[in-house]
Amino acid sequence: MSIDRLVFAIAGVFILLSLALSQVHHENWLWFTGFVGVNMFQAAFTGFCPLAKILKALGIKPGQAFN
Template sequence: MTVEIAVRMLAGAMILLSLALAHWASPYWLLLTAFVGLNLLQSAFTNWCPAMTIFRWLGLRDSISK
């Protein structure tokens, strides 16, 4: 698994989790959804997000450019 795939998986899981929590617990969980979305948007422009650093530290490799 690469860092990029792990970031996408984490973002998708956090969005689904926050939507479920907003439905069953409190609508304030939608703030987590907004944070994840904003983080994905900024990472599109900067090619960096905090999760990438953590996944690299855990030993995941970067994707191989063709």
């Protein structure tokens, strides 16, 4: 799996997990959902994604978006 697909998969898991936690634990978990969304939005324009940098350092091959 490439970095691109892993970034999308991990972001999706974080969003779904924080939405679930906001329903069963506390509504402040929605701030985490917003943080993930803002990070994805800025990465679309700047090309900078902290998770992609971490995955690249771990030796995972980049895809088309994060090479």
